[in-house]
Amino acid sequence: MPTLTVDLGPRSYDILIGSNLLGQAGEMIKSITPGRKILLVSNPTVYGLYGEICTQSLAKSGLEVACALMPDGEEYKNMQEVLGIVDEAVKGRVERSSLIMALGGGVVGDLAGFVAAIYQRGIDFVQIPTTLLAQVDSSVGGKVAVNHLQGKNLLGAFHQPRLVIIDSGVLKTLNRRDYLSAMGEIIKYGLIYDESFFTFLEAEVSNIMQQEENCLQKIIYRSCEIKSEIVAEDETEQGKRAILNLGHTFGHAVEKLGDYKIYRHGEAVAIGMATAAHLSVILGLMSSRDLRRVKNLLASFSLNIRFPDFDTDDVISVMQRDKKVKDNKMNFVLPCGIGNCVITDNITEKEIKTAIKEARK
Ligand SMILES: NC(=O)c1ccc[n+]([C@@H]2O[C@H](COP(=O)([O-])OP(=O)(O)OC[C@H]3O[C@@H](n4cnc5c(N)ncnc54)[C@H](O)[C@@H]3O)[C@@H](O)[C@H]2O)c1
Structure with a gap:
């Protein structure tokens, strides 16, 4: 086994x-x-x-x-x-x-x-x-x-x-919606850590959609392996483990503003990940081509990644209360291309707003 x-x-x-x-x-x-x-x-x-x-x-x-x-x-x-x-x-x-x-x-x-x-x-x-x-x-x-x-x-x-x-x-x-919502977190592993896993997911869309058992077990295994490696390096999130939070700062705000009823956790993470990728493009950390790859892969699992029409100031104020805020500064995990990422607190409110606007298009 x-x-x-x-x-x-x-x-x-x-x-x-x-x-x-x-x-x-x-x-x-x-x-x-x-x-x-x-x-x-x-x-x-x-x-x-x-x-x-x-x-x-x-x-x-x-x-x-x-x-x-x-x-x-x-x-x-x-x-x-x-x-x-x-x-x-x-x-x-x-x-x-x-x-x-x-x-x-x-x-x-x-x-x-x-x-x-x-x-x-x-x-x-x-x-x-x-x-x-x-x-x-x-x-x-x-x-x-x-x-x-x-x-x-x-x-x-x-x-x-x-x-x-x-x-x-x-x-x-498991119902279809709960099954597919997990793809948000799975794609996240490829995006933050392992380009070849990301490419594997792109190639396996049809098997994943059909819940093909062998393919599923491979995906579960690699996802757990990536998470285990990161956790083993930083059990209590003093540093590196925070990369697992990619998409979660925007995602938690979306979940909260939807009263935890509109979005499944994985769906909110998918929206958050797409928005973080937009922010990376704005900051020059990621190419538009890679952004398209991320959005296409998320969308191929029927995940709706358009940022919802909540008031942008409300979104920001919820994000500011997130427990990932340190010394009043919001922390973001941003993809640098595919398979790599960076943690930064050096983002202006204007850049956040622009990313949300782009993610609504
Ligand atoms: N601790 C962590 O590191 C961590 C990481 C990611 C997410 N989370 C948390 O996980 C939660 C979301 O988990 P989730 O997406 O599993 O949602 P969930 O636990 O609400 O499960 C979704 C639905 O599926 C049903 N269900 C579960 N297993 C089933 C099965 N085999 N067959 C039929 N129905 C089944 C549940 O009863 C529920 O209605 C959030 O609270 C999130 O914050 C925690």
Whole structure:
């Protein structure tokens, strides 16, 4: 089975990638936990599809399972739901040696991981990501968080999972929009880090659209590999890890102004990435030809990358409250051609406004 290791010294962990892995989750988890109790965190949608196969597998391995479900949706990624899951953990007598298993997309993974980070000062957790976005991005790297009214992921921690189990077979039940939205984050890896991966994605559009299993596993593997390499170099985002935020400064503003209801995270990142690429062209960091390549690739996965008609001053004021702001200066990750990028805080408001205007054309 393709396996990657995120190399973080004592916090290192494996990412297992394959199909039909859910039925083996019990054995895999048993081998890494000293305790017997598992708190399975999910939502009704995912639990209805994959809860039983997981709980059976855990029980077969002699593990004791308690379940805690949160409602389905980004708007529930908040402290109230955290406290609800904590209540279930207390009721289920979850101990320090117990383990939380996150079964779901990025929302479940972020929230369950956050609970694992704070419950009894931190307990182990395992990610079983069930959306493409969670499989290529959110389940790896240990960023766990919930939203606050004033901003996305404002409350969070770095808490690495003990194991990530990626079963590409579960993507068959994912709706088309959620599947395609992940292409925003996947293309981002090519753009910031690996031109040959970007070229591979250009060549594989039709296989990706058809969810061809082999091609999908390659993409999941390479995406996780790129993220792991970056995270291993800079676990807590003191420097290089910030390149993973390309498209996120504009993207988070778009998500927030849409009340987290209009845009999926990956869709907002795609808009943000196209806008960042426009900004790069304005600053002379990227050619118009490369900008066209980025926009064409995003569009070939039916991603609408035109910057939405929110008031530009509102966009900027949300961006200024983003947690990536340092000493009142906004930080931008900007592509330098394809496969390379730069982090800068030296951008004027006028340049930002021009980029947004260009991205609206
Ligand atoms: N921690 C990180 O590093 C990181 C990175 C990127 C994104 N994120 C976060 O991830 C979240 C977005 O995650 P997402 O795009 O996975 O959204 P999501 O978790 O809301 O999942 C999308 C929808 O798909 C459903 N679903 C999940 N798996 C399914 C399956 N196999 N079959 C059918 N339906 C399924 C969910 O119930 C939900 O309705 C955002 O909150 C974002 O901030 C975190």
